[in-house]
Amino acid sequence: MSTLFPDTHPEAERVQIELLRQAPAWRKLEMVGQLNQTVRTLALSGLRQRHPEATPQELRRRLADLLLGPNLAAQVYGPLRLPEQE
DSSP: OOOSOTTSOHHHHHHHHHHHHHSOHHHHHHHHHHHHHHHHHHHHHHHHHHOTTOOHHHHHHHHHHHHHOHHHHHHHHOSOOOGGGO
């Protein structure tokens, strides 16, 4: 088996993969949920840095653009309304 992560010692990677294989399905799903939440948190942090004046509603709408794409987000939540447009 080739290594997946070149910066990880092969034995450590082998142990990590074995632990993941042995984990029950519920634990794997829990880890995926935690990863998804981390991605959302990081995305919101980046949006706050790029748009420091944005309201929480605008940030949530911009997050929808990132997660769903602008077309689907507009269909689901309506167009992105900026404060000067209201």
